[in-house]
Amino acid sequence: MLNNRTMIAALCAVAVVFGVVLQRASADPVKDTLVIDGKKMITETKPPEGHPLDVVRSGWLYREKDTRELEADSFENPGSLYVARGAKIWNTVEGSAGKSCASCHNEAAKSMKGVGASYPKWDAAAKRPINVELQIDKCRVENMGAKAYKFDDPKQRALTTFIKHQSFGMPVHVDLSKGDLKAWWSKGKDEYYTRFGQLNLACASCHELNNGKHIRADHLSQGNANGFPTYRLKQSHMVSLHNRFRGCIRDTRAETPKAFSDELMALEVYVTWRGSGLSVETPAVRQ
Amino acid sequence: MTLTRRQALALSAAGAALTIVGWGEGAHASPKAAADDIAKFTGGKTAEQGKIVIELPEIAENGNTVPLSVSVDAPMTEADHVTEILVVAEGNPNPGVATFHFTAMSGKAEASTRIRLATTQNIVAVAKTSSGKIYTASKLVKVTIGGCGG
Amino acid sequence: MAETPKIRVPKTAKKGEVVEIKTLMPHIMESGQRKDKDGKPIPRKIINKFTAEFNGKPVFSTSLEPAVAANPYLQFFAKVEESGTFKFTWTDDDGTVTTAEQKITVS
Numbered sequence: 001m002l003n004n005r006t007m008i009a010a011l012c013a014v015a016v017v018f019g020v021v022l023q024r025a026s027a028d029p030v031k032d033t034l035v036i037d038g039k040k041m042i043t044e045t046k047p048p049e050g051h052p053l054d055v056v057r058s059g060w061l062y063r064e065k066d067t068r069e070l071e072a073d074s075f076e077n078p079g080s081l082y083v084a085r086g087a088k089i090w091n092t093v094e095g096s097a098g099k100s101c102a103s104c105h106n107e108a109a110k111s112m113k114g115v116g117a118s119y120p121k122w123d124a125a126a127k128r129p130i131n132v133e134l135q136i137d138k139c140r141v142e143n144m145g146a147k148a149y150k151f152d153d154p155k156q157r158a159l160t161t162f163i164k165h166q167s168f169g170m171p172v173h174v175d176l177s178k179g180d181l182k183a184w185w186s187k188g189k190d191e192y193y194t195r196f197g198q199l200n201l202a203c204a205s206c207h208e209l210n211n212g213k214h215i216r217a218d219h220l221s222q223g224n225a226n227g228f229p230t231y232r233l234k235q236s237h238m239v240s241l242h243n244r245f246r247g248c249i250r251d252t253r254a255e256t257p258k259a260f261s262d263e264l265m266a267l268e269v270y271v272t273w274r275g276s277g278l279s280v281e282t283p284a285v286r287q
Numbered sequence: 288m289t290l291t292r293r294q295a296l297a298l299s300a301a302g303a304a305l306t307i308v309g310w311g312e313g314a315h316a317s318p319k320a321a322a323d324d325i326a327k328f329t330g331g332k333t334a335e336q337g338k339i340v341i342e343l344p345e346i347a348e349n350g351n352t353v354p355l356s357v358s359v360d361a362p363m364t365e366a367d368h369v370t371e372i373l374v375v376a377e378g379n380p381n382p383g384v385a386t387f388h389f390t391a392m393s394g395k396a397e398a399s400t401r402i403r404l405a406t407t408q409n410i411v412a413v414a415k416t417s418s419g420k421i422y423t424a425s426k427l428v429k430v431t432i433g434g435c436g437g
Numbered sequence: 438m439a440e441t442p443k444i445r446v447p448k449t450a451k452k453g454e455v456v457e458i459k460t461l462m463p464h465i466m467e468s469g470q471r472k473d474k475d476g477k478p479i480p481r482k483i484i485n486k487f488t489a490e491f492n493g494k495p496v497f498s499t500s501l502e503p504a505v506a507a508n509p510y511l512q513f514f515a516k517v518e519e520s521g522t523f524k525f526t527w528t529d530d531d532g533t534v535t536t537a538e539q540k541i542t543v544s
Contacts, residue, residue: 390494
C-alpha cells in the first residue's frame with residue numbers, strides 16, 4: 001500500500017538529484033473556461049461515486065496560457081490537421097472488400113457520435129475490453145479485408161483522432177455494467193495504485209497525491225484520458241493514450257507493457273472512468 | 288534521507304532517460320554565430336535599439352513549440368515601410384529562425400509563428416526599413432526540460 | 438497523401454482595411470538534428486519559403502529555417518484596396534510547391 005512518507009521521500013530524492021526543489025505548496029490549476037467555437041467544454045466536474053478526488057479536472061487546466069489558447073482556437077490547434085487527415089482516411093477505400101469506413105458508416109458526424117465518449121466497451125467475442133484503436137482494427141480485418149494497423153501508425157492516430165472528435169464536448173461515460181468491464185476496472189484500479197519501476201512510483205503517486213504540484217518543470221495534472229489522442233507540443237504530433245501510458249511507465253524505469261496488452265487495457269478502463277463527466281476534448285493540446 | 292546505492296543508480300539512469308532527445312545536444316550556437324547572421328543581414332551597419340515588439344512567453348511550456356510574434360509600429364506606406372524582420376535564436380544549434388518580408392501592401396509590420404528553442408536563450412529580432420533604418424530588440428525565453436511521460 | 442493547408446481569410450472587407458490572415462500547413466519540418474534508432478541523422482526536410490500574393494502582387498513572404506515548429510503556423514496582415522484573390526505558396530526543400538487560393542470581396 002502507498003506510504004505517504006516513503007513516496008514523498010522518493011520524489012524529494014528525484015528532486016535533489018536534479019537540483020530542483022519540489023514545491024510543497026500547490027501550484028494550483030488555473031480558473032479558466034474552455035470555449036471552443038462557442039461550445040463550452042466541461043473541464044471541471046463532480047466525480048462519480050467511489051472516486052477518490054473531490055473534483056475531476058481536465059489536464060487543460062494545468063497547462064500554461066499559450067498552450068491553453070492553442071487548444072481553444074480550433075483553427076490554430078495543430079490537432080485539427082489530423083482530424084482533417086482522419087476524415088480523408090475515413091473516405092478512402094482500402095482492403096479486399098473494396099470498402100472505406102464511409103461505405104458502412106456513412107457520415108461520421110452521425111454514426112460515430114458518442115463513440116469517443118463511451119469507449120472502451122466490452123468485446124464479447126474477444127472477452128476483453130475494446131478501445132477505438134482496436135475497434136478500427138476489428139472493422140478493417142473483419143469487414144474491409146484490410147490489415148490491422150501497426151500500433152501508433154500515423155493513419156491509426158489520425159483516424160482515432162477523427163473518430164473521437166465526433167464526440168467533441170460530450171461528457172465521458174463508460175458503461176461498466178457491460179460484460180466483465182467491472183472486473184477489468186478493478187484490475188486497472190489495482191495497477192493505478194501499484195508502484196512500478198526503479199523509481200517505485202505508482203500512477204497515483206503523481207496524479208492523485210501530487211496533481212497541481214511540479215515534477216521538475218512539468219505541472220502535474222490528474223492524468224485524465226478525455227483529450228486523447230492529444231497533440232503534444234513535445235512530439236509535435238498526435239500522441240495516443242497507450243503511447244502515453246508506456247511513456248510514463250518507462251519513466252519510472254519499469255519494463256513497459258505492450259500497447260493494448262491486458263495491463264494497459266485494464267488501465268484504460270480505469271483511467272477513463274477517473275475522468276467521467278469531463279468533455280471529450282480530442283484533439284486536446286498538451287505539453 | 289540517505290539514498291541507497293540502488294536508488295542513486297536508478298535516479299541517475301532516470302536522469303539520462305529524461306533529457307531532451309534529438310535537438311542537437313552539445314551542438315549549441317553561440318551569440319557569436321547569431322551576431323554573424325545579423326551582420327550579414329544588416330551589412331555591418333549598427334542597429335538602433337527598440338521599436339520592435341517581440342512577444343514570447345517568459346517560460347516556454349515546451350521548447351518544441353513556442354509562439355512568437357514580432358511587430359514594428361510603422362506607417363507601411365510605399366515611401367516608408369518595414370521591409371524585413373530577421374529573427375535569430377542565440378542558443379539554438381543554428382541561430383536562424385525566420386525572415387519575414389513585408390511590402391506596403393502588408394498594412395502592418397507584424398507576423399506570428401511558432402518556433403523551436405533548444406534551451407533558455409535570447410531571441411533577437413532585427414528590422415530593416417525602406418528608408419534605410421535598422422532596429423533591433425531581444426527577449427529572454429526560459430526553456431525547461433519537462434517532467435515525465437514519453 | 439497530398440497535404441492541404443488551412444487558411445483563414447475574411448470573406449469581405451472595406452476598401453483600405455487591413456485584414457488578418459492565418460495559415461497552418463501540415464508538415465513535419467524535419468530539422469536535420471534528430472537521429473534515428475540506429476543513431477543515423479535523419480535528413481532535413483522543411484518548408485523553407487512561404488509567399489502571399491494578392492491579385493498577382495507580393496504582399497508578404499517568409500523564409501523559414503528548421504527552428505520553425507512542425508505544422509508551420511503563419512499569421513500576417515494585408516491591406517486590401519479592391520476585390521480579388523489571395524494566392525499562397527509553400528515550398529518544400531525537395532522543390533514541391535503547395536498552393537492555395539482564397540477570394541475576398543472588397544467594397
